[in-house]
Amino acid sequence: MKRYFAIAFIIAASGLSAIAQRTTTATRIINQPTAPIKIISYNAVYIGSSSTYVSRGIHHNLDYENASERTVIAVQFGLVSFDIWNEFLDRTGGVTMEAIAPGSKEKGKWVATSYADFSFHTGVAYVSKVRFDDGEIWSADLNSVVLELRKIEKDFDAGRLKKKEDGEKP
Numbered sequence: 001m002k003r004y005f006a007i008a009f010i011i012a013a014s015g016l017s018a019i020a021q022r023t024t025t026a027t028r029i030i031n032q033p034t035a036p037i038k039i040i041s042y043n044a045v046y047i048g049s050s051s052t053y054v055s056r057g058i059h060h061n062l063d064y065e066n067a068s069e070r071t072v073i074a075v076q077f078g079l080v081s082f083d084i085w086n087e088f089l090d091r092t093g094g095v096t097m098e099a100i101a102p103g104s105k106e107k108g109k110w111v112a113t114s115y116a117d118f119s120f121h122t123g124v125a126y127v128s129k130v131r132f133d134d135g136e137i138w139s140a141d142l143n144s145v146v147l148e149l150r151k152i153e154k155d156f157d158a159g160r161l162k163k164k165e166d167g168e169k170p
Contacts, residue, residue, distance in 0.1 A: 025045055025123065026123070027042050028124045028125075028148070029126070030124060031126070034141075035067070035138070036068035036127075036130045036132075036138055037072065037100075038067040039062055039126070040062075040063040040064055040065055040105065042060070042061065044058055044060045044120070045058070045059055046118060046120040055113075056117075057114075058113070058117050058120050060092070060111070060112065062094070062108050062125055064105070064106055064127075065104065065106070066100040066101065068102060068132075069102050070133065071099055072130055073097065073131050073132065075129070076129040076130075077125055077128060078091065078125070078128040078145065079091070079092040079094050079112060079123065080092075080161070081114070081123055082120075082123075084119050084120075086152050086153050088153055088156065088160055089116060089117065089120060091160055092112035094108060099133070146158045
């Protein structure tokens with residue numbers, strides 16, 4: 001009887017290990033030296049079931065701070081998702097329009113859904129655009145962002161970081 005229990009335990013533990021490996025994700029932050037907003041921490045995870053309080057999709061969570069000497073009134077984060085094979089899955093623009101004083105730290109959460117979001121494995125976050133209170137807009141150097149993304153997907157297409165026009169296919 002002990003022998004059967006030991007075998008059952010090993011099988012159960014193997015199954016749990018497979019589930020744990022499947023749900024382990026990787027995240028990367030691309031901070032650019034000239035960005036007025038600095039991402040302090042980032043994590044992303046796929047949640048497969050919806051409830052009243054939790055939406056199905058890829059949950060991107062960021063902690064960030066205003067590293068400039070000016071008040072920021074809007075930020076757009078680039079949130080790029082790759083699947084288990086390191087192939088492009090989706091791009092989401094996480095936007096906040098809350099004023100952020102110089103040196104202030106904030107948190108944000110954005111949920112992205114896509115056709116195959118269940119295969120999510122790697123998330124990347126970077127600051128895409130920043131609007132200051134005087135109307136000036138800072139934009140990311142997309143060439144440097146693409147170079148970093150090509151470390152994940154060798155032939156990453158820079159066009160995937162741009163906003164889709166109405167009627168345009170992804």
